[in-house]
Structures are given as C-alpha cells and as structure tokens.
Amino acid sequence: AHQWRGVIREYFDRLPVTEEDRIISLGEGGTPLVYAPALSALVKGEVHLKVEGMNPTGSFKDRGMTMAITAAVADGAKAVVCASTGNTSASAAAYATQAGLTCAVLVPAGKIAMGKLSQAVAHGAELIQIDGNFDGCLDVARKLAENYPVFLVNSVNPARIEGQKTAAFEVVDALGSAPDYHLLPVGNAGNITAYWKGYNEYYEDQVATSLPTMWGFQAAGAAPIVAGHPITDPETVATAIRIGNPASWEYAEAARDESSGVIESVTDDQILSAHRWLSAKEGVFVEPASAAGVAGLLKKHAAGEVPTGKRWVITVTGHGLKDPDWAINNPELQTGDGNDAAPTQVPQDVETVAR
Ligand code: F0G
Numbered sequence: 118a119h120q121w122r123g124v125i126r127e128y129f130d131r132l133p134v135t136e137e138d139r140i141i142s143l144g145e146g147g148t149p150l151v152y153a154p155a156l157s158a159l160v161k162g163e164v165h166l167k168v169e170g171m172n173p174t175g176s177f178k179d180r181g182m183t184m185a186i187t188a189a190v191a192d193g194a195k196a197v198v199c200a201s202t203g204n205t206s207a208s209a210a211a212y213a214t215q216a217g218l219t220c221a222v223l224v225p226a227g228k229i230a231m232g233k234l235s236q237a238v239a240h241g242a243e244l245i246q247i248d249g250n251f252d253g254c255l256d257v258a259r260k261l262a263e264n265y266p267v268f269l270v271n272s273v274n275p276a277r278i279e280g281q282k283t284a285a286f287e288v289v290d291a292l293g294s295a296p297d298y299h300l301l302p303v304g305n306a307g308n309i310t311a312y313w314k315g316y317n318e319y320y321e322d323q324v325a326t327s328l329p330t331m332w333g334f335q336a337a338g339a340a341p342i343v344a345g346h347p348i349t350d351p352e353t354v355a356t357a358i359r360i361g362n363p364a365s366w367e368y369a370e371a372a373r374d375e376s377s378g379v380i381e382s383v384t385d386d387q388i389l390s391a392h393r394w395l396s397a398k399e400g401v402f403v404e405p406a407s408a409a410g411v412a413g414l415l416k417k418h419a420a421g422e423v424p425t426g427k428r429w430v431i432t433v434t435g436h437g438l439k440d441p442d443w444a445i446n447n448p449e450l451q452t453g454d455g456n457d458a459a460p461t462q463v464p465q466d467v468e469t470v471a472r
Contacts, residue, residue: 121147124180124283125187131286131318132279134187141186141216145172145179146283150291150430155398156411160418161425165296166401166411167288170436174236177284177308177434178208184280185270186212194268195219198261200254201271202304202357203233204435209270210240221267223247223254228356230404230440250351251305252362272307273364281308285315286324288430295325301432302409303333303342303380304358306369308434313372329430331378333369334413336406340382342369354385354443357406357435383412391415392443395433402437402444 121127123142125134134140148171156164169177186209189197196219199209206222206229213220222237226246237244247254255271262269272278289295295316303309309331319325335343339351339359348361363369373380383391388405391412395401410431417423437444463469 123183124280125183128283128286131283132184133276134184138187139190140183141190141212142183143173143179143211143215145183146287148172148284148287150288151399151401153399153401153431155394156414156429156431160414160423160427160429162423162427162429164414164429164431165292166395166399167284167430167432168401169284169432169434170403170407170439174204174208174211175232175436175439176204176208177281177432178204179212180283181272181277181280181307181311182208182212182270184276185209185274186216186218188274188276189218189268189270190216192268194266196221196267197270198223198258198267199270200224200251200258201229202251202359203229204357204439205271206242206244207233207236207240210237210242213242214240219243221245221261223258225250225254225359228359230356232439232441251360252347252351255305255364271364272305272310278307278311278314278365281311282315282318284432285312286319289316289319289325292428292430295319295327295329296430297329297427298332298429299329299432300332300334300410300413300429302355302358302406302434303335303369304339304360304363304406306333306342306363306365308432309333309372310365310368312432313368313376328376331372331376332410332413332417333373333378333380334383334409335380336388336409337382337384342366342380343382353388355388355406355409356440357404358409381413381416383409383416387412387416389443396437396444401433403433404435404437404440405443407434
C-alpha cells in the first residue's frame with residue numbers, strides 16, 4: 118500500500134534538496150481536493166476546495182516548514198525563530214521538535230487563536246508575546262536572525278515558498294490540468310507567491326498546458342495591497358491575516374498582474390458568512406481567515422463578476438478547530454428554530470429526546 122511520504126520526498130526533483138539532507142517531515146501535503154456542490158451550483162461551474170487544514174499541524178504552513186527546518190538542519194542551525202499570527206508558530210514548533218532544534222516564536226499579544234497557542238506551547242517553543250502586531254513581530258524576528266545565531270523560518274526564507282508551491286503541483290496532479298481560477302486568502306502574501314511559482318513551474322515543464330487566473334482576498338481592515346499602502350493598525354476577526362505590511366507584497370502583485378487576476382478585500386461579515394457556508398453547506402470546517410477565498414467568490418458572484426462554466430480551486434488554509442469559537446458565536450446560528458448552537462438540555466429520557 119502506498120503511504121504519502123511528505124512533500125519533499127513526493128516532489129524531491131522539484132525542490133532544492135539533496136540526497137545528503139536530513140529530511141524533517143511530519144507527512145505534510147497530499148491534502149484532499151474536495152468538490153464543493155453548493156458553491157458549484159451557485160456559480161454554475163466546478164468548485165473544488167484544497168483543504169489545507171488536513172496538514173499535520175492543521176494548516177498549509179507545514180508544506181513550507183518541512184523545507185525551512187530541513188534547510189535549518191543543513192545549515193547547522195541550533196535554533197529557529199519566526200514571527201506569526203499563530204499557524205506558522207504552531208508549525209515551526211512541531212517541525213523544530215522533530216529536528217531537535219530550539220524554537221522561538223514571536224506573536225502579537227492577545228491576537229492568537231487558542232488552538233494555535235496551545236500547539237506552540239505543547240511542542241515546547243519559547244513563546245514570546247510582543248506588544249504589537251504581526252508586522253512588528255516580523256521586524257524583530259528579522260533583526261534577531263541578522264544579529265544572533267538563529268535561523269529565520271518565516272516565508273521571507275525562500276525555502277518556505279519552495280515547499281508551499283507543492284500545493285499547486287497537487288492541484289494539477291489531481292485535476293489533470295490547472296483550474297481556470299485559483300482563489301485564496303492573502304496575509305503576508307507568501308502563499309499566493311508560492312502557488313503562482315508552482316503553477317508556472319508545471320506550465321514551463323508542460324505538465325500543465327495553462328495557468329490559472331489568481332484571485333487573492335485580504336480582510337477589509339487589513340488590506341494594504343488593495344489600499345496601495347501599508348496599514349498601521351490592521352484589524353479583522355480573521356486574526357491569521359491581520360497583517361498591514363506583507364513581506365511578499367511585490368510577488369503577490371506579480372501573481373495578480375501576470376495572471377490577469379485581482380487582489381480585493383472582503384469584510385469580516387463576508388468572511389464569517391463564508392465560514393458558515395463552508396460548515397453548513399459543504400461540510401468543511403475552517404478557521405475564519407481560511408474562508409476569505411470563498412468570501413471572495415461569493416462577493417464576486419453577487420457583483421455579477423463570476424463567469425459560468427469554469428473550474429475553480431479555492432484554498433481553505435487552516436482547520437476550524439484552530440479557532441472554534443467563531444462557529445459557536447456566529448449570530449447566524451442563533452436562529453431560534455431549534456438549531457441553535459446552544460444545546461437543548463433534557464433529562465435522560467427517550468420520549469423527551471425524541472420530542
Ligand atoms: N490563512 C491562514 C490560516 C494563515 O495562517 C495565513 C497566514 C494565511 C491564510 C495567509 O497566508 O501569509 O501566505 O498570505 N498566516 C501567517 C502565520 C502569517 O503567521 O501563521 P500568507
């Protein structure tokens with residue numbers, strides 16, 4: 118029986134690794150591409166979700182982290198550092214543990230979902246909460262890596278982008294061709310950069326005969342690329358993408374422009390409504406930021422900007438269990454029709470339960 122071997126072993130020839138490298142892997146990648154019937158019916162096309170919450174630490178970051186930690190080991194590093202809105206820190210902590218490296222994570226105080234925080238703690242990372250937002254954390258992390266013997270594993274490290282590009286390979290391998298459109302959330306803009314690189318590499322090697330149009334979506338309160346300037350105080354319920362000055366800004370614009378795509382914003386209400394759509398209509402539970410791509414499709418559909426008869430792939434980036442409060446607190450669930458999030462409490466009696 119074939120067991121998926123992680124993205125480095127599966128795509129060895131397409132990644133900057135050598136036979137001498139000690140590969141650090143938790144079996145990441147090989148995530149399901151799930152057909153989304155309700156979205157497909159809505160847009161009169163074929164919509165698939167790349168469910169990245171199925172990675173070992175529950176987000177797409179693992180694809181990049183297997184490469185970054187493998188590179189850190191090859192470099193002889195003893196310690197790694199990253200800034201994070203939560204998922205990168207969870208991933209770095211887990212992969213550093215397998216490698217036997219010390220891991221320090223810098224996170225914005227009070228703005229990290231509990232599931233992610235608990236992962237970093239469980240894996241024994243040095244958790245440093247900074248009075249500031251992600252952009253400030255990244256600034257400190259970069260300076261630490263410049264001035265101290267610590268290896269930076271944020272997506273400004275090219276190894277991260279290399280690993281994450283494998284998601285585009287998997288999409289093409291699964292569909293037999295590139296989709297017409299690829300949609301995804303944009304925060305620090307590493308992932309849109311990575312997908313575009315992956316699609317281009319398959320296209321240049323004629324594994325795929327076309328390239329998708331890239332549509333990226335930022336949260337409205339944290340949409341610097343849409344605004345055209347950094348946002349000093351980014352704010353959104355989607356804490357994973359609460360970023361005001363993305364490191365891969367120019368690469369994201371290149372992906373947008375070279376693919377004739379767009380980078381637009383979606384409001385918190387649109388994000389939570391897409392979150393609810395995914396849970397209630399597609400059976401896919403994600404964290405709020407992960408729903409931004411779907412929010413974008415719904416927004417563009419409502420605006421009459423979604424062509425019919427197309428094939429769509431939307432990356433849903435992280436697992437719903439990372440940040441489950443939003444499902445319980447979602448006002449759309451409080452309908453009063455017996456489907457409320459609040460459970461009905463009854464005695465242990467069959468007739469009462471049946472009623
Ligand atoms: N979705 C989730 C769940 C994320 O955690 C992130 C980024 C993104 C989308 C945006 O991806 O940054 O490549 O544009 N999270 C980073 C972190 C910033 O620290 O975990 P991006």
